[in-house]
Amino acid sequence: MSEFLRHFQKRQAALASREKPVKTECPYCSVQCTMNLHEEKSIMVSRYSVTPNKEDPVTDGRLCVKGLNAHVHATHDRRLRYPMIRIGGTLSPVSWDQALERVKAEIEGIRQQYGNDAIGVYGGGSLSNEESYLLGKFARVALQTKYIDYNGRFCMSAAAGASNLTFGVDRGLTNPLSEVPLAKCIILAGTNIAECQPTIMPYFRKARQEGCKIIVIDPRETATCSIADLHLKIKPGYDAALVNGLLKVIVEEGYVDHAFVKERTNGFAELADHLMQVSLDEVAELTGIPSRLIVEAARMYGQAETGMVFTARGVEQHASGVANVRNFLNLVLLTGKIGKPGCGYGAITGQANGQGGREHGQKADQLPGYRLIENPEHRAYIAKVWGIPEEELPRQGVSAYEMMEAIDRGEIKGLIVLASNPVVSNPNSHLVERALKKLKFLLVIDLFETETARHAHMLLPGSSYLEDEGTITQLEGRVMVRRAIRPLPGEARLDWKILCDIAEVLGKGPYFRYASVEDIFNELRLASKGGKADYYGMTYDRIEKESGIFWPCPEKAHPGTPRLFERRFAHEDGRARLAPIAHQSPKEPASRKYPFLLTTGRVLQHYLSGVQTRSTPELNSRYPEPLLEIHPQTAGEIGLINGGHAKVASKRGEIRLKVKYSAKIRQDTVFVAFHWGDDLSINRLTNPALDPACRMPEFKVCAVNIMPG
Secondary structure, eight states, X not given: OOHHHXXXXXXXXXXXXXXXXXXXXXXXXXXXXXXXXXXXEOSSOEEEEEEEOTTOTTXXXXXXXXXXXXXXXXXXXXXXXXXXXXXXXXXXXXXXXXXXXXXXXXXXXXXXXXXXXXXXXXXXXXXXXXXXHHXXXXXXXXXXXXXXXXXXXXXXXXXXXXXHHHHSSOOSBSSOGGGGGXXXXXXXXXXXXXXXXXXXXXXXXXXXXXXXXXXXXXXXXXXXXXXXXXXXXOOTTOHHHHHHHHHXXXXXXXXXXXXXXXXXXXXXXXXXXXXXXXXXXXXXXXXXXXXXXXXXXXXXXXXXXXXXXXEOHHHHSXXXXXXXXXXXHHHHHHTTOSSBTTBEEEEOOOSTTHHHHHHTTOSTTEEGGGEETTOHHHHHHHHHHHTSOGGGSOOOOOOHHHHHHHXXXXXXXXXXXXSOOHHHHSSSHXXXXXXXXXXXXXXXXXXXXXTTGGGOSEEEEOOOTTTOOEEEEOTTSEEEEEOOOSOOSTTOOOHHHHHHHHHHHTTOGGGGOOSSHHHHHHHHHHHHTTSSSOOTTOOHHXXXXXXXXXXXOOSTTXXXXXXXXXXXXXXXXXXXXXXXXXXXXXXXXXXXXXXXXEEEEOOTTOOTTSTXXXXXXXXXXXXXSOEEEEOHHHHHHHTOOXXXXXXXXXXXXEXXXXXXXXXXXXXTXXXXXXXXXXXXXXXXXXXXXXXXXXXXXETTOEEEEEXXX
16 A cells, blocks of 8 residues: 555545534633534544634634633643542542432431531532522522531622612623624723623724724733733722712713702712712822823723723622722713613623523522522512422521631631632632641542642542533623533533532432533522522523523513623612712821732633643743743832742731833832742632621732732
């Protein structure tokens, strides 16, 4: 046989082995870009690659570097494949029967000795709606504990709290992204879309091409500032003060939409009285932004015929996060820029299902459909759906970080963690590590042995997005179906089936009998019926045919709701609430001992605690370790060298980081990304001070000292 013929036959065999690409969704940020997974099989291995889905209803076939590599961690050879029990400090594989019997023995032993509330449940914002719903039901029915919360508490809780207080309901975006180019002024506050949600940047670029003025509020000159007409380089923690300055100009220069305010809001008189006491000079001094720029920004937004405001963690991750966001909502309402095309508000969600994850019961205070666990009518309805007496439904628990404190105090003796990594994601993580070591039983369900899993008594191998199935609610409030496209590796099981298996051995199996994940969704639909986040009118078939449906969708004939608040808000009287917001300084301002302000955030190459992206060579090689971003002048005064190392210390600890000069950051502020654990975890330093309303920790600002190291 000729060499040419052998080559030809080999090529034909390779082509024959290439399976037809299958559509899936990126597991990372809240945009939930759809993509095509390609698999090429050979005798020894399968090779995978990804291409964008050109028919994506949101991104028109765009993917970022994370999406292009999203399959790597799911097919990684370090995936957990068997149940593991720690014996004498070593994890050893066991059968599922052995694992489930151990889970039963540990949970029942703790409950018998300490009561039901001695068990806690900690979830994640990347779980599907079905798994989020099931986890809440599992905690309250199978375990009968009040202690459940999730890492979404650190993502969206401040914006959710502000939206609920102001509008009466919380959905990430009040308008679809397709309306962004209709806005004539856009404020991007504490959000770095170019790196965190890069596939939606074209909407903002198009808006600018159409004449939109864009204002970016951030202590750093991020990649998003490339589209800014005005960058307000704010001092971290002074957002509410800045907005008070903007509001004062809007009121005094006549940009208030008085007809809208009179017909559709309450509270204007109180807000106007408050703004009379505001001094622009004081605002400028507090924020570090010249008063002339505050006036310029207020005029840009106030004079614009249409406008939108977007916030993210830079505004929200503060002990005053709810108040900060409420003041931005005052800005939206005073100018009447909501409920119309190109007019609205958006909280840019970080996690894949940060929106859906908080709608259906993972939060300590919530039940499915955005019902409240302390509301008697809501409790009665959900108890009926679940088939239990209302009095058996636990009461409200505490927030995610407060659960760690309860563990540290010895009030929680056992913890089940699903698809989350609290050792890295919580503030003051030294306390978290100490607390987890005190547990009598820690069960972690995950893909990898994470920093949290190192403390676990048992690991159970869960499912990745390629093997899982269910719905995700992306940042617009659009519900989408993600189908399973690969078999599970080894003896791994679907996350929802693991919960059902545990419920079965605990004697609660009859409440968790589902033949498919679609069965769970149909129960979720019923549980959400009549709630603020109403999914009742959706079916898998409808969602797929219509390329996603916006909630609320109360009936099968209902088209969904892409734009909220066209005629009324969600409060009983249909009116939104204006509120005077007093500036609150950060809980930990700079001092002589700790003279610099530390702020944290994301980088393009990584996601959350980095478990998935740090397992992806292409991504990890681009950003292999956290960097201390510091202004060159500040660095020179301290004696730091670009590329050298520095010791960064707060009241809670000290870490050593590589130095990166950046002239794009304020001279009194440093920035570090939070995607790493162990000795590179910046959350060993961050402040656990909590917002009094939503219990969001103050990740975005704490006082630090910096020395050559």
